[in-house]
Amino acid sequence: MVLAVIIATLIVPFETIAIPMVYWVSKLPNLVFEGAVPKYDFGWLNTYQVQIIPFIANAFSIFLFTQYFSTIPKSLDEAARIDGAGWFTIYRKIVVPLAGPAFATVAILTFLPAWNSYLWPLMVVQEESLRPVMVGMQYFFQLNAAWGEVMAYTSLITLPVLIVFLSFQRAFVSSVAASGVKG
Structure with missing residues (x-):
């Protein structure tokens, strides 16, 4: 039921x-250091965290992890429980190493929309030094730059996307290939 509600947010x-x-992000507390003294400043506007944190856990990533974790055999969990492992140990030593392809797929599919985002950074970031490259692209059209x-x-701009894909390519391709195989 909860997964269905999460998936429904995709529409x-x-x-x-x-x-x-x-x-809501303008009301979140922001820890700011002035020298060695920390103080709280309210509002995440004009920070890098407002561009990253709200989009880390999205519905598609939750769905992808749920589907991938459901394919891991329960016998591995049961064998680890018999050996005396706790739930966190099972997760850390068995499930996470097996989920490398899922992590790679989520990393690629989360990085691409974040890299290409335009509307959200335009709304929450006013300083030019904090804006991403897609927002900076509009400056070329204001200056009548040569094509x-x-x-x-x-x-x-495409170089970081290629670097991310090439670094996760093997796990991503194995994840995509395994998703079409049942048995």
Whole structure:
């Protein structure tokens, strides 16, 4: 039932929850250090964490992990319980190493929308030094830049995406290949 509610959130467009999310992240406490003295400042606006943390656990990632963990045989859990392992030990030493392909897939599929996000950073970040590259892309069109410069910039933007994919490629491909095989 809970998984069905989480999956149902996939049909809600981001634009419908963007304004309430801006309100809530502006009210979250932010630990700021002035010298060696920490103090709380309210509001995550104009920080890197507002661009990353709200999108770490999304419904698709939860669904993907649920489906992957359901394929791990229960006999592994039972054998570890007989050997005296607790639930956290079973998770840390058995389930997580077996879930490498799921972690790689979630890393790739979470990084891509975060890298390509435009609306959310435009709403919550005002400082130019904190804005991501997709928001910076609009500056080229304001300056009447040559298309060669725009194409060079977009080529540089694709490099981190290629690096992330190539670093997780083996696990991602094995995850995609295993999802089509039953037996």
